[in-house]
Amino acid sequence: MPVHLPIYLDNHATTPVDPRVFEAMKPYFVEKFGNAASRNHSFGWTAEEAVERARKQVAGLIGADAKEIVFTSGATEANNLALKGVIEAYGTRGNHIITQTTEHKGVLDTCRHLEKQGWRVTYVPVERDGRVDPEKVRAAITDQTLLISIMYANNEIGVIQPLREVGQIAKEAGVLFHSDAVQAVGKIPVDVEADGIDLLSLTAHKFYGPKGIGALYVRRRNPRVQLTAQMDGGGHERGMRSGTLNVPGIVGLGAAAALAKEEMASESARVAALRDRLKDRLLSQLDEVTINGSTGHRLPNNLSLSFAHVESESLLMALNDVALSSGSACTSATIEPSYVLKALGLSDEAAHSSVRFGIGRFNTEEEIDYIAGRVIEAVGKLRELSPVYEAR
């Protein structure tokens, strides 16, 4: 089968909407357009029914109760609501949050904002494999600590954090536990009970749902978590997030969750096999390639590699028919090495030679073979131009 170009291999950034999800959403734009808060007619009831079905589907994917799901515009909003909402609700009891250095900006920038307001934040460093040491998290707890926020899996290197261990430590200390689980939800089993999670952020567009819709899980018992709303208005979502519900988006999130739950086991095995095929090809045919982050505790769809003596920006330019991400981030004027890779102890040079491969539901073996061939060819050519590589 010939491959269709360009090939999308950046599924940590976003995923396409699954056509089955799109079909489920369609009736809720034109025909069933009602406001889920309209109590006096069938248009409202139809919309509300769809929202409550989706709430169950989302809850079912993470082992929660439907009443514990608060719909938001995505994970950035869910992270903001979790951190700011907890600090404001419990601020008379303490003033301290613990997080770690490779969190998504949605958590890190929220923490910076809270620090500017006078709250205290500890950023626990990660080990060389990208995981936090749960004992270092325990050691950071003080009698002022209100919340621990540790991501489930990282969006650049796919490393899965020791969630259960941290959840246990939080519980023993009587501290609330939040997890940004965006990259894990729908890809690996996530269970808020087993993992001891009190608050969890997720977003539809990372698991084949639409953009602009997500949710915050908020535990209702053992303990019942209090949150101060960050959006005031009509008192939607049990007062935690006002604003007319995005009904088609919510239907899409629910459908994506139901599909993920049903197909997770077979899909993750298939995607992991594609990832391993790509990894084996690249590592066997190229020298001086290193894997970034833990290989044992890793999402099935992630491969993060450093190609020594190759600038990833040049590599991605050479691979113009494949969508990939580099280990660099463009800020206003300069290209900065990824703070995630730096946190693992990589040099600037190694971070600038890193590429993230994010495999997804719709990638095929033919695409993987095509990409492997293109990467091997392009790395070879770029290294021919590198005096350092030639002089080894």
Ligand SMILES: *Cc1c(COP(=O)(O)O)cnc(C)c1O
């Ligand atoms: C994409 C992503 C987010 C942001 O989600 P949005 O819904 O796009 O705001 C947060 N955390 C992680 C780990 C992500 O990968």
